[in-house]
Amino acid sequence: MRAQAWMSAGTFPRLVLFDLDGTLLDSAPDMVATVNRMRATRGQAPMPLAELRPHVSKGSRAMSAAAFPELGGDVPAPMIREFLDTYEQELGRSSVLFAGVPELLDAIEADGARWGIITNKPEYLARQVMPQLGWDTRSAILLGGDTLAERKPHPLPLLHAAEQLGAAIEDCVYIGDDQRDIDAARAAGMRSVVALWGYRDEGERPDEWGADALADRPGDLVAPTFWARLR
Structure with missing residues (x-):
């Protein structure tokens, strides 16, 4: 069967595509x-990391809305621009790879x-991350949220x-x-895996997203037995 072709060629599917943040x-x-620099200019106290963390995968608008709840979710365009400009200055200063990611990429x-x-991150920002991580010569492709006419959850990027x-x-x-990652994959007819170690609200139920599998940590994805379940 064509759907099993990658299993006969090796442990991993022949092309493994990832979201970036989270x-x-x-x-x-x-x-x-980034948001705490913005809050400081407005005389507001720092926002705890734990409060922002669930919103990171939702993008700049969602993070800005979480950082400034007084806006009621109505984030003006200039604030989004301010967020992106400030984030570009903070890019890579404190971020780290999740444990097990280097080994996973090596194994692939x-x-x-x-x-x-x-990723749905703007391409110009995503491309700045790549050389910091040594990925600019390793990643087969990088698509940002503004690379194409559509972004996730639309299947076009995949x-x-x-x-x-x-x-x-x-x-x-x-x-x-x-x-959105899983919805995009399903719409593209592509297998999908939920990265449970990432960012999400407590009320979200990834087991109901319709993915083919869920992984607790990156190291789980190195095991051949994990991929055997997706045959």
Whole structure:
């Protein structure tokens, strides 16, 4: 069967695509530094990291709304621009890879498979992260939220990545920590895995998102037995 082709070629699907923030990179410390600089200019006290963390995967508008609840969710465009400009200055200062991510990427490459990143972060910001991590020469593809006409949860970025890299959809998997990631993968007809170590609200139920599998930590994805369950 074509859907099992990647299993016969190696442990991993031939193309493993990842979300960035909350999946590969713990960027929440950079994000809280950003909103706290914004709060300081307005005479407000710092926001605890734990309060912002669940909103990081939801993007700049959601983080700004969480940082300034008095806006009632109505974040003006100039504030979004301020957030992005400030974040660009904080980019990479405090963020770290989640434990097990380096070993996971090494294992994918050692297996002869490829990996890439599809994020809703603006592409110009995502590209600045890559050389900091040594990924600019390793990632097979990087697509930001403004690279194409649509972004996740639309399937276009996932379909575009597979097409650009000559990979059949059934030979790909998408891994992310937000429901939009799983919705995009399902719409693309691509296998999906929820990164449970990422960012989400307490009330969210990732077991109800319709993913093919859930992983507690990056190290789980190194085991051949994990991928055998997705045959």
